[in-house]
Amino acid sequence: MTLQADIVLCVKDLRKHFKVESPKRAIVRAVDGVSFEVKRGQTFGIVGESGCGKTTVARVVLRLEEPTSGSGIFDGQEIFKLRKSELKPLRRKMQIVFQDPYGSLNPRQTVIDSVKRPMMVHGVTSGGQEAERKALELLSIVGLNPDQGSRYPHELSGGQRQRVAVARALSLNPQLMFLDEPTSALDVSVQAQVLNMLRDLQTKFNLTYVFISHNLSLIRFMSHMLAVMYLGKLVEVGPTESIFQTPHHPYTHALLSAIAIPDPGVSKGRPILSGEVPSPINIPAGCAFHPRCPYVTEECKGEVPPLVEIDKRQYSACILRDRRYRLDLYKRLIVPT
Amino acid sequence: MAAMLLEISDLRLVFHTPQGIVHALNGVNLTLEKGKVLGIVGETGCGKSVTGLSIMRLVPCPPGRYVSGEVLFEGNDLLKLPITEIRDLRGREIAMIFQDPMTSLNPVLSAGDQVAEAMQLHQHIGRREAIMKAAELFENVKMPDPQEMTLRYPHQLSGGMQQRVMIAMALSCKPKLLIADEATSALDVTIQAQVLSLMRELKNKTGLTLLLITHDMGVVAEMCDDVAVMYAGSVVESGDLSEVFNKPLHPYTRGLLNCIPKPHVKEEKLPTIGGSVIDLINLPSGCAFEPRCAESQDICRKETPTEAFVGRSHRVRCFLNSGS
Amino acid sequence: MAMASANRSLVLLRKMLRNKSILFGLIVVSALVLMAVLADRLMPHDPLKIDLEKRLQPPSSEHLLGADSLGRDILSRIILGSRVSLGIALGVVLLSLTVGIILGTFSGYFMGSWLDEAVMRVMDILMVFPGVLLAMVLLGVTGPGFLNLTIAIGVASIAPFTRVVRGGVISVKENMYVEAARAVGESTQSIILRTILPNALAPILTYATLRMGVAVLYASTLSFLGLGIQPPNPEWGIMVSDGREFLRVAPHVSTFPGLVISMAVLGFNILGDGLNDFFNPRVRERRG
Numbered sequence: 016m017t018l019q020a021d022i023v024l025c026v027k028d029l030r031k032h033f034k035v036e037s038p039k040r041a042i043v044r045a046v047d048g049v050s051f052e053v054k055r056g057q058t059f060g061i062v063g064e065s066g067c068g069k070t071t072v073a074r075v076v077l078r079l080e081e082p083t084s085g086s087g088i089f090d091g092q093e094i095f096k097l098r099k100s101e102l103k104p105l106r107r108k109m110q111i112v113f114q115d116p117y118g119s120l121n122p123r124q125t126v127i128d129s130v131k132r133p134m135m136v137h138g139v140t141s142g143g144q145e146a147e148r149k150a151l152e153l154l155s156i157v158g159l160n161p162d163q164g165s166r167y168p169h170e171l172s173g174g175q176r177q178r179v180a181v182a183r184a185l186s187l188n189p190q191l192m193f194l195d196e197p198t199s200a201l202d203v204s205v206q207a208q209v210l211n212m213l214r215d216l217q218t219k220f221n222l223t224y225v226f227i228s229h230n231l232s233l234i235r236f237m238s239h240m241l242a243v244m245y246l247g248k249l250v251e252v253g254p255t256e257s258i259f260q261t262p263h264h265p266y267t268h269a270l271l272s273a274i275a276i277p278d279p280g281v282s283k284g285r286p287i288l289s290g291e292v293p294s295p296i297n298i299p300a301g302c303a304f305h306p307r308c309p310y311v312t313e314e315c316k317g318e319v320p321p322l323v324e325i326d327k328r329q330y331s332a333c334i335l336r337d338r339r340y341r342l343d344l345y346k347r348l349i350v351p352t
Numbered sequence: 353m354a355a356m357l358l359e360i361s362d363l364r365l366v367f368h369t370p371q372g373i374v375h376a377l378n379g380v381n382l383t384l385e386k387g388k389v390l391g392i393v394g395e396t397g398c399g400k401s402v403t404g405l406s407i408m409r410l411v412p413c414p415p416g417r418y419v420s421g422e423v424l425f426e427g428n429d430l431l432k433l434p435i436t437e438i439r440d441l442r443g444r445e446i447a448m449i450f451q452d453p454m455t456s457l458n459p460v461l462s463a464g465d466q467v468a469e470a471m472q473l474h475q476h477i478g479r480r481e482a483i484m485k486a487a488e489l490f491e492n493v494k495m496p497d498p499q500e501m502t503l504r505y506p507h508q509l510s511g512g513m514q515q516r517v518m519i520a521m522a523l524s525c526k527p528k529l530l531i532a533d534e535a536t537s538a539l540d541v542t543i544q545a546q547v548l549s550l551m552r553e554l555k556n557k558t559g560l561t562l563l564l565i566t567h568d569m570g571v572v573a574e575m576c577d578d579v580a581v582m583y584a585g586s587v588v589e590s591g592d593l594s595e596v597f598n599k600p601l602h603p604y605t606r607g608l609l610n611c612i613p614k615p616h617v618k619e620e621k622l623p624t625i626g627g628s629v630i631d632l633i634n635l636p637s638g639c640a641f642e643p644r645c646a647e648s649q650d651i652c653r654k655e656t657p658t659e660a661f662v663g664r665s666h667r668v669r670c671f672l673n674s675g676s
Numbered sequence: 677m678a679m680a681s682a683n684r685s686l687v688l689l690r691k692m693l694r695n696k697s698i699l700f701g702l703i704v705v706s707a708l709v710l711m712a713v714l715a716d717r718l719m720p721h722d723p724l725k726i727d728l729e730k731r732l733q734p735p736s737s738e739h740l741l742g743a744d745s746l747g748r749d750i751l752s753r754i755i756l757g758s759r760v761s762l763g764i765a766l767g768v769v770l771l772s773l774t775v776g777i778i779l780g781t782f783s784g785y786f787m788g789s790w791l792d793e794a795v796m797r798v799m800d801i802l803m804v805f806p807g808v809l810l811a812m813v814l815l816g817v818t819g820p821g822f823l824n825l826t827i828a829i830g831v832a833s834i835a836p837f838t839r840v841v842r843g844g845v846i847s848v849k850e851n852m853y854v855e856a857a858r859a860v861g862e863s864t865q866s867i868i869l870r871t872i873l874p875n876a877l878a879p880i881l882t883y884a885t886l887r888m889g890v891a892v893l894y895a896s897t898l899s900f901l902g903l904g905i906q907p908p909n910p911e912w913g914i915m916v917s918d919g920r921e922f923l924r925v926a927p928h929v930s931t932f933p934g935l936v937i938s939m940a941v942l943g944f945n946i947l948g949d950g951l952n953d954f955f956n957p958r959v960r961e962r963r964g
Contacts, residue, residue, distance in 0.1 A: 275570030
């Protein structure tokens with residue numbers, strides 16, 4: 016995969032392993048060989064359940080955690096080779112909006128100060144006045160009233176706080192923005208407003224997002240490309256629409272059929288995935304999903320299946336790559352074709 | 353008319369706080385038939401959790417105060433019963449499970465002990481017998497290796513398993529009504545599907561009546577026979593599930609259904625409900641939803657709409673739908 | 677913007693004063709401070725003036741709280757003594773707070789590192805000794821006196837302060853907004869000074885207030901034992917000690933200074949408790 020001008024981020028074989036004390040010197044393979052590309056102006060979605068490693072991927076790319084191994088090319092630079100002292104300019108170009116609107120803003124800073132801070136840290140403005148002006152502009156871009164600027168976070172609602180977090184992330188004109196479950200703590204009506212705003216901003220400013228969520232419906236709405244993660248690995252990657260219409264990996268099937276669809280007409284009977292999500296300390300041998308897979312074969316317990324292209328730009332890490340399926344969410348059917 | 357297990361009429365509840373009087377419930381009307389599943393759905397502050405807590409008389413009074421209304425369970429007004437009778441009712445006739453099992457379970461007791469405790473209390477059986485019954489219950493809630501599970505402590509169990517322990521505990525004394533307050537909201541998608549499927553199976557097997565409190569319209573569509581949509585402390589629309597979802601009459605219901613991204617269609621923009629959730633201390637006169645309503649009329653500002661029947665069981669509290 | 681923050685401080689102050697503990701504590705502490713500051717003007721008599729004719733006199737119109745074994749006015753000595761006690765308490769807290777913040781912040785921010793381990797082990801060793809005993813040992817080496825007393829009690833207070841600061845820093849560090857500051861590219865120094873410390877201030881301030889009371893008690897105890905402030909300087913602890921022999925015939929000599937010590941410590945404790953409650957309200961998060 017050569018780096019073209021419109022690829023903002025290219026991650027290859029990223030691994031992040033944590034050592035834990037108990038049980039005796041075990042290793043948590045939080046991220047275990049993840050590769051993907053993010054195209055400029057698009058949203059790359061990463062979906063998975065708790066413990067799959069999706070948030071860790073973001074944190075490692077942002078260098079909030081150090082990678083165990085792997086390469087990442089961003090804006091022409093090999094970001095994992097940068098020393099800590101060289102990270103500051105990188106931070107200007109990559110930003111993140113966290114999940115928790117109640118905790119990600121400094122309670123002692125006013126809204127306008129929070130939004131100004133990144134600009135002051137990086138010295139991108141010619142002084143406090145200009146930073147203030149820009150910050151006010153950003154507040155109105157995210158749909159907040161400029162006089163909310165002098166308020167403190169505890170005086171705002173969850174949706175308003177998330178807007179402040181987005182304004183703060185935008186203040187440095189980053190090339191890439193990570194959105195880590197930005198709306199999961201918000202009510203659905205507020206969620207709709209925030210998601211619409213994010214999409215509008217993307218169109219207006221040609222922003223590039225990595226959208227992380229456990230909610231497939233949101234992922235479908237927001238992202239152009241989609242990656243499904245399970246226990247530290249990508250099991251399926253491809254254009255969102257392709258995956259929703261012809262999902263290949265059995266775990267993707269499980270996620271799709273597990274969604275509670277707000278439509279009483281949808282069939283209620285559907286295959287439910289059994290078993291627990293195993294802990295990332297005890298990853299099963301071979302294909303990590305095999306203990307829960309309805310299509311499991313002996314081969315699956317042997318080697319880890321690689322991500323292989325099964326269709327146009329759609330990749331799946333399941334050895335049964337000649338099988339094709341069509342998804343009918345309405346009838347809850349995954350039909351072999 | 354089938355037997356009504358639960359009937360809430362005109363329930364009004366306020367909280368006296370230093371910031372002012374919070375009007376938490378403003379005339380809630382609900383009915384729940386025996387053996388059915390009712391979903392109460394709404395966003396933060398709508399009063400759905402407080403309604404559930406009121407049924408169990410778990411709302412602290414003070415600072416709460418029931419201004420009016422009744423909560424009839426099998427014909428008896430729960431609000432008027434003495435506390436000793438309520439305690440007897442809790443767990444035995446009505447059981448409740450909550451969102452975060454980790455905080456609802458006692459960390460120093462094993463799962464088996466906790467379930468046994470409830471049974472020892474209400475059924476007056478010995479500990480050994482209770483633990484055996486606990487293992488049986490764990491089998492009923494589809495826990496793998498139920499005998500071994502009784503020995504585990506809460507922190508040794510996953511979220512899904514903890515919630516099953518809660519369900520086992522709730523069902524241990526064979527209650528007539530199970531109230532589940534956001535019971536699956538903290539679970540992973542695939543685990544939520546398992547727990548919901550389990551709840552449906554248990555309901556079909558034992559004739560249990562379920563009251564599901566949730567913000568998730570998908571869960572409601574999956575599980576419920578009837579639904580009640582709440583906003584600002586009152587039920588704005590209620591009735592048969594298909595009717596409410598397919599022919600929503602109240603602008604808020606319509607707004608809620610429209611603004612959720614749906615996995616089975618590709619959408620370009622999410623229709624939103626303007627404004628934000630209102631302040632329960634300063635309720636507007638007239639319809640509480642009016643400030644956010646795109647279809648509001650003059651009368652909506654002046655008077656509070658009363659409930660009107662549209663169809664057999666479909667009720668709506670909206671001037672757009674009254675009398676016509 | 678400056679107006680807004682001034683207004684906000686007033687609003688905060690008013691909210692704090694609504695808390696009864698804070699109100700009561702502040703009244704007592706303010707009274708003590710006033711006593712110390714305006715001592716010269718408040719004292720009815722010269723606290724050092726010996727008048728053997730009036731020795732051990734019970735409370736009268738001339739000596740409102742009576743006279744001690746050398747005929748000195750107890751009230752005046754108590755008033756002047758407040759300057760000593762509060763001065764020591766202030767000095768102790770400033771010393772241990774400064775050292776505690778430095779050590780505790782580094783320890784907390786680099787939790788788990790060798791620095792943290794080293795600091796914590798040293799603190800553990802210091803805390804093996806009861807505070808008074810540690811101060812006594814130090815005073816044995818340096819000799820008595822106002823400054824030495826302050827330093828001795830200060831050193832004995834470093835370990836608990838370091839722990840409290842460390843705890844506060846660790847709990848603030850876990851918040852997302854600290855991560856957010858890192859993600860923005862702020863330097864460690866900036867994060868500690870501008871983000872972590874201001875948010876950790878609450879438990880630190882509360883503890884400092886409680887420690888003032890402890891310092892007053894230690895100072896009195898050590899002076900009572902003859903190791904701190906030396907006569908003829910008036911200090912509440914020495915005054916209690918002086919009155920020991922005469923407890924049966926003239927109980928007022930020990931009792932009044934004893935009561936003042938109690939009031940002072942109580943005032944600081946209640947203020948500290950009130951601050952603690954104020955900063956840690958029991959917030960009940962309810963979803964609808």
